[in-house]
Amino acid sequence: MANPEHLEILMHGVEEWNKWRKSNREIIPDLRWAHLEGANLEGANLEGANIERAHLEEAYLYGADLEGAHLYGAYLEGAEFIEANLIGANLKEANLRGAHLYGANLKGANLIEANLEGANLRGANLYGANLEGANLYGADLEGANLYGADLEGANLYGA
Numbered sequence: 578m579a580n581p582e583h584l585e586i587l588m589h590g591v592e593e594w595n596k597w598r599k600s601n602r603e604i605i606p607d608l609r610w611a612h613l614e615g616a617n618l619e620g621a622n623l624e625g626a627n628i629e630r631a632h633l634e635e636a637y638l639y640g641a642d643l644e645g646a647h648l649y650g651a652y653l654e655g656a657e658f659i660e661a662n663l664i665g666a667n668l669k670e671a672n673l674r675g676a677h678l679y680g681a682n683l684k685g686a687n688l689i690e691a692n693l694e695g696a697n698l699r700g701a702n703l704y705g706a707n708l709e710g711a712n713l714y715g716a717d718l719e720g721a722n723l724y725g726a727d728l729e730g731a732n733l734y735g736a
Contacts, residue, residue: 578609578610579607579608579609579610579611579631580606580607580608583606583607583608584608584611587608587613587618587621591617591618591619591620591621594621594622595620595621595622598622598624599622605625605626605627606623606625606626606627607626607627608623608626608627608628608631609627609628609629609630609631610629610630610631610632611628611631611632612631612632613631613632613633613636614632614633614634614635614636615634615635615636615637616633616636616637617636617637618636618637618638618641619637619638619639619640619641620639620640620641621638621641621642622641622642623641623642623643623646624642624643624644624645624646624662625644625645625646625647626643626646626647627646627647628643628646628647628648628651629647629648629649629650629651630649630650630651630652631648631651631652632651632652633651633652633653633656634652634653634654634655634656635654635655635656636653636656636657637656637657638656638657638658638659638661639657639658639659639660639661640659640660640661640662641658641661641662642661642662643658643661643662643663643666644662644663644664644665644666645664645665645666646663646666646667647666647667648666648667648668648671649667649668649669649670649671650669650670650671650672651668651671651672652671652672653668653671653672653673653676654672654673654674654675654676655674655675655676655677656673656676656677657676657677658676658677658678658681659677659678659679659680659681660679660680660681661678661681661682662681662682663678663681663682663683663686664682664683664684664685664686665684665685665686665687666683666686666687667686667687668683668686668687668688668691669687669688669689669690669691670689670690670691671688671691671692672691672692673691673692673693673696674692674693674694674695674696675694675695675696676693676696676697677696677697678696678697678698678701679697679698679699679700679701680699680700680701681698681701681702682701682702683701683702683703683706684702684703684704684705684706685704685705685706686703686706686707687706687707688706688707688708688711689707689708689709689710689711690709690710690711690712691708691711691712692711692712693711693712693713693716694712694713694714694715694716695714695715695716696713696716696717697716697717698716698717698718698721699717699718699719699720699721700719700720700721701718701721701722702721702722703721703722703723703726704722704723704724704725704726705724705725705726706723706726706727707726707727708726708727708728708731709727709728709729709730709731710729710730710731711728711731711732712731712732713731713732713733713736714732714733714734714735714736715734715735715736716733716736717736718736
């Protein structure tokens with residue numbers, strides 16, 4: 578479960594959260610199983626945070642820093658990750674159905690068996706990302722960088 582202190586700080590807003598992160602660099606934020614549906618986390622520093630199985634459906638994460646974040650199995654349906662930094666993030670088995678990842682940087686991200694059905698990945702950087710067994714049915718990949726990406730067993734029907 579999420580650390581109640583970490584969740585409380587985040588609930589005070591992104592500005593307060595980012596200040597806390599800046600002065601507590603050694604702490605790995607624990608937001609596991611947190612219910613953040615529809616939250617506005619624009620520009621939030623979530624680098625390296627543990628966000629496993631969190632509920633972020635319809636959340637707004639424009640420009641958020643999620644580099645190396647652990648989002649294993651997270652519920653991210655319809656979330657807005659436009660221009661977000663997800664370099665090396667673990668999104669294994671995450672539900673990103675209908676998510677907006679326009680221009681997001683997913684370089685080296687783990688998207689094994691992630692559900693990206695109908696996701697907007699226009700202009701996204703998926704360089705070296707692992708998309709083994711991912712569901713990309715109907716996903717918009719126009720202008721996406723898939724160089725070196727592992728697409729073994731991925732469902733690309735209608736993408």
